[in-house]
Amino acid sequence: MEHNITPNDIIDFIYAEARMLDEGSYNDWLDLWLPDGHYWMPLDYKQTDPINETSLLWEDSFMLRLRVERLNGARTFSQKPKSRCHHVIQRPFVDIFDLENGEFQTNTSMHYVETRLDDQILLALTATHDLKLVDGKLRIANKKVELLNSDAAFGNIQLLP
Amino acid sequence: MKSEQIKALIQPHQVHRDVYTSADVYNAEMQHLFPNVWIFVGHESQTPNKGDYITTQVGDQPVIQVRHTDGEIYVLYNRCPHKGTKIAIDRAGNTGKFFRCPYHAWAFKTDGCLLAIPLRKGYEDTGFENTDSSKGMKAVGAVKVYRGFVFVRLAKEGIAFDEFFGGSLSSIDNMVDRAPAGRLEISGPPLRYMHNCNWKMLVENQTDTCHPMVAHESSAGTAVKIFEELGSPEPRPAAMQIIAPFMSPYEFFEKMGIRTWPNGHGHTGVNMSIHSNYDAIPGYFEAMIETYGEEQAKAILDENRHNTVYFPNIMVKAPLQQLRNFIPLGPNKTLAESYVYRLVGAPEKLVAMSAMYNRMINAPTSIVGHDDLEMYERAQEGLNANALEWVNIQRLHKDDEDYTEEVVENGTTERQMRNQFAAWLKFISASVEDAPDTSGSE
Numbered sequence: 001m002e003h004n005i006t007p008n009d010i011i012d013f014i015y016a017e018a019r020m021l022d023e024g025s026y027n028d029w030l031d032l033w034l035p036d037g038h039y040w041m042p043l044d045y046k047q048t049d050p051i052n053e054t055s056l057l058w059e060d061s062f063m064l065r066l067r068v069e070r071l072n073g074a075r076t077f078s079q080k081p082k083s084r085c086h087h088v089i090q091r092p093f094v095d096i097f098d099l100e101n102g103e104f105q106t107n108t109s110m111h112y113v114e115t116r117l118d119d120q121i122l123l124a125l126t127a128t129h130d131l132k133l134v135d136g137k138l139r140i141a142n143k144k145v146e147l148l149n150s151d152a153a154f155g156n157i158q159l160l161p
Numbered sequence: 162m163k164s165e166q167i168k169a170l171i172q173p174h175q176v177h178r179d180v181y182t183s184a185d186v187y188n189a190e191m192q193h194l195f196p197n198v199w200i201f202v203g204h205e206s207q208t209p210n211k212g213d214y215i216t217t218q219v220g221d222q223p224v225i226q227v228r229h230t231d232g233e234i235y236v237l238y239n240r241c242p243h244k245g246t247k248i249a250i251d252r253a254g255n256t257g258k259f260f261r262c263p264y265h266a267w268a269f270k271t272d273g274c275l276l277a278i279p280l281r282k283g284y285e286d287t288g289f290e291n292t293d294s295s296k297g298m299k300a301v302g303a304v305k306v307y308r309g310f311v312f313v314r315l316a317k318e319g320i321a322f323d324e325f326f327g328g329s330l331s332s333i334d335n336m337v338d339r340a341p342a343g344r345l346e347i348s349g350p351p352l353r354y355m356h357n358c359n360w361k362m363l364v365e366n367q368t369d370t371c372h373p374m375v376a377h378e379s380s381a382g383t384a385v386k387i388f389e390e391l392g393s394p395e396p397r398p399a400a401m402q403i404i405a406p407f408m409s410p411y412e413f414f415e416k417m418g419i420r421t422w423p424n425g426h427g428h429t430g431v432n433m434s435i436h437s438n439y440d441a442i443p444g445y446f447e448a449m450i451e452t453y454g455e456e457q458a459k460a461i462l463d464e465n466r467h468n469t470v471y472f473p474n475i476m477v478k479a480p481l482q483q484l485r486n487f488i489p490l491g492p493n494k495t496l497a498e499s500y501v502y503r504l505v506g507a508p509e510k511l512v513a514m515s516a517m518y519n520r521m522i523n524a525p526t527s528i529v530g531h532d533d534l535e536m537y538e539r540a541q542e543g544l545n546a547n548a549l550e551w552v553n554i555q556r557l558h559k560d561d562e563d564y565t566e567e568v569v570e571n572g573t574t575e576r577q578m579r580n581q582f583a584a585w586l587k588f589i590s591a592s593v594e595d596a597p598d599t600s601g602s603e
Contacts, residue, residue, distance in 0.1 A: 041526065044350050052512045053349030054501055054519045056526045062387065062398040063521075069383050070528055076379035078531035151252075153353035153496055154525035156534055 005133060007094045010104050013138045014129060018087040018110070021160055026068040033140045034132060035061050039160070040144045045151055056150065056157075067160075078158060083116040085159040092129075102133030103141075112161040124148040125161055162189045164593045171586050173562075173579070174555035178544040180582075181359040181552070187492040193592035194473060194585065195220030196302075196315035198424075199325050201475045201486055202226050202236055204502065205309045206346040212255045212271060216247075218488050219313055224301065225249055226311055229271040230258060236301045236313045237273045241265075242294040252350070260298065273298035308337045309345055310484075320424075320588075328567055329426035332469035336479035338461045341448040341506030345482060348512050351498040354525045358537035360474055360489040361581070363497060366533060367468040367476040367485075368429050368577040370414035371556070373407040376536055380528040381407035396440065403521050404529060406435035417467065417572035423565050425472025425584025427577035431569050434467035436480040442510045452506070470577065472584050481515045485523065493541050499523040554578045 020029040040050050041057035050058045059067065070076055089110040096105035105128065112123045125148060130141040145161050162185050170177040170186070179186050200219045203226045207215050214227040216239055223239035225248065239247050241262040248260045248269070259276050260269045268276040275297035278284065289295050302317040310333060312322065323330075337345055356363060366372065373381070384404045388397070418431030430436070449458035469477045476485045482502040487495055501515040522529045544552070557574035564583040570576055 043352060043520075043524075047349075049349075052503075052509055052516060054352055054499070054516045054524075056352075056520060056524050058517075058520060060398070062391075063400050066380070066384050066387055066400060066404075067528055069387060070379045073379040073383055075382075076532075077376065078535035079379075151350065151353070153355040155355050155357070156531050157526045158531055 005099065005102075005138075007097055009138070010094050010097070010106060010131065011092050013131065014092045014106055014108055014127075015089065017129075017140070018089050022086055026071065030061075030065060030068060032138075033061060033064065034134065037061065037140055037142050039064060040142070041161075042144070042146060042150055045146075047150075056147075057145075071159075078156065081116065083114055083158045085115075085161075086113040087111075087161070088113075104131040104133075104138075105129065106131070110161070114157060114159055116158070119155070121155070121157070123157070123161060127161065162186065162593065164590045167590050167593060168586065171582050172551075173560075174558050175551040175553050176582055178550050178552060180585075181361060181541065182492055182544050184492050187359075187489070189589060189593065190489070191221045193596070194589040195222075195489075197319050197588050197592050198473060198584075199305065199312045199314050199320075199322055200473070201471070201484070202311040202313050204345065204347050204484075204500070205234060205306055205311060206502075207253065208234060210255065212257045213253075214249060214256055214271075215253045216249050216251070219301070219315060220489060222315060223247060224313070225260075225298075227256070227260075227271045231272075234304060234306055234311055235272050236304050236311065237298045238301070240298070241267060242275070242297060242299070243267050248298065269298045273300050308333055325424050326426065326471065327422055327424065329422045329428075329469065329471060332428055332466055332477050332479050335461060335464050335466065336477060336482055336502075338453075339449075339479070339482070339507070340504035341452045342504075343452070344505050345502035346505055348501050348503045348516065351486075351500045352519060352524050354497040354499070354523065354530065354534075356495045356497060356534055356537055357493055358495060358534075358541040359492055360487045360495040362537045362540060363485075363487045363495055364470060364472075364474055364476070364581065365554075365578045366537070367470050368419060368427060369575075370417065370419075370429055370573050371411070372536070373414075373435075374409065374411070376532045377404075377407040377529055379532060381405055384408075399517055400521065402439055403518050406438070407529070409435060411573065414572045418569055419572050419574055419577055420567065420569045421564070421577050421580040422567050423584075424587075425564075425581045426470060427580055428466050428469035429572060429577075430465060430467030431572070434465045434480075436467060436478075437465040439480075439514070442508055442514070444508045445511060448506055448508070470581070472581055478518075481518050482512070483515060483519060483523075497523070554582070 039057055039059045043054050043056050071079055087110050089108055092106040092108040095107050108127045114121050126146045128144040131138050132141045170180050203215050208228040211228050211230050214225050216225055225237045225239045227235050229235050246262055246264045266279050270276050301313040301315050303314040305312050305322040381404050384400050388401050417434055419429050420431050421427035465480050474487045484500045486498045490496055499519055501519050503512040554575045564580050
């Protein structure tokens with residue numbers, strides 16, 4: 001199967017992921033992840049250490065599942081009413097295309113909009129995806145989201161770029 | 162505002178909504194409360210070398226913390242004495258041996274003294290040397306570096322540092338004692354979380370032990386549910402250590418205990434706390450024994466205070482080496498900056514734990530923080546309702562409460578909130594009474 005993967009398949013995967021987040025298909029989205037993957041959103045511009053310095057997010061599979069399940073809880077007060085989000089993404093660069101090992105990396109610029117009640121925020125960011133081909137399916141091994149203004153003071157950012 | 166108007170806002174069991182919503186009260190706080198008490202500025206490890214500086218605010222006053230050429234830390238108002246231009250606006254940097262205003266190149270030593278003005282002869286025979294502008298960048302009234310933490314009193318005269326904080330310094334002591342080398346270092350920049358609510362709501366929430374199991378059910382309760390669905394795996398996922406204890410029952414928080422000290426300081430977690438049951442980190446206790454001996458090391462680590470409020474506007478979490486600074490930006494706007502520190506001489510895993518707690522609980526992306534902010538902002542908006550002008554702070558209130566003494570009480574009392582308002586009234590009204598009559602300018 002591996003040899004059938006093309007750079008376009010990688011790019012389609014990134015678009016499809018963004019659509020899942022916009023449409024709130026979170027269970028499908030969680031299924032994209034490999035169990036030991038991390039979602040990293042650095043706090044500092046060009047931060048290199050996700051562990052010993054504070055990040056905005058450094059979430060393992062347990063935290064991502066918790067985040068997603070919480071959205072639908074009966075007493076999730078900050079999501080009454082629910083937020084909505086919208087990704088506009090630039091065509092991803094496929095920076096690593098290693099067919100032999102089934103490992104790929106993309107770099108994607110995007111504008112992310114999140115809204116709730118009368119408030120709407122716009123974030124400009126670059127997402128780096130590490131993808132792996134496992135049993136013929138592309139999966140997310142790690143994802144890093146670098147906000148252009150990561151050092152700015154924010155109110156709530158409740159959904160995921 | 163006049164002293165009587167301010168006094169009328171505080172009753173033993175309730176406070177008037179104006180303390181959270183009124184611009185006049187906010188201005189009175191900035192003019193009469195913040196200048197007359199000791200306010201946190203930064204940590205000395207943020208400015209380790211000569212010329213290093215950080216910019217921040219004390220109340221609404223822009224200041225610079227800088228390491229002078231003599232090695233001492235100075236705190237200066239961030240304003241050129243010429244036209245008012247802020248001298249530095251980056252959050253941290255190194256200015257070398259002097260500051261230079263970018264507008265007209267007035268230069269100042271790092272203790273604020275005027276060093277040079279271009280074309281200085283233009284000020285000859287103008288009486289310039291008699292003006293405040295000729296005296297350089299003004300320093301704050303007093304600076305105290307306590308175990309690495311930099312505090313200032315803007316007013317030249319006023320309550321002494323030790324008298325103001327008294328026994329509450331034991332929480333900072335415990336936090337620093339937890340370092341085998343006896344000192345802390347900052348680890349990375351702080352989280353910066355903007356809140357559309359009054360700064361006091363954040364401070365009061367630090368010792369509000371009746372909200373975690375309610376407001377945070379969606380995060381802590383769901384964490385417990387998922388953990389059980391997974392068959393309660395060991396070792397526990399990190400979130401189970403950090404977030405799940407928020408679901409502890411009321412009885413747990415009652416037994417945790419609250420201690421209050423004079424001048425508005427106090428802490429939750431006297432007997433134990435939600436931080437008592439963290440997994441031990443290999444090598445840490447051994448390093449502590451090497452410094453302190455077993456008995457003292459054990460005593461330091463057995464103290465698991467939850468949140469210590471240093472009146473008026475910071476919280477210290479000693480077992481996790483965290484400090485939260487609630488910077489007022491207006492009656493209904495507050496910036497929460499949350500720092501973590503490294504225990505010098507301890508395994509790296511400890512600072513990893515602190516950073517994890519910080520991002521899980523205190524971040525604008527935190528599923529715990531989301532619900533706190535939601536409550537504050539709903540309260541800020543709800544207070545507009547004319548149905549009721551008072552906010553209740555009566556839980557476990559006794560008629561004979563004396564806030565000038567140190568006491569330990571049931572962990573669900575709102576005594577610490579009353580203690581804060583007693584200090585608020587004490588300092589703000591004393592200063593208003595001392596101030597020259599400004600009636601007509603209100």
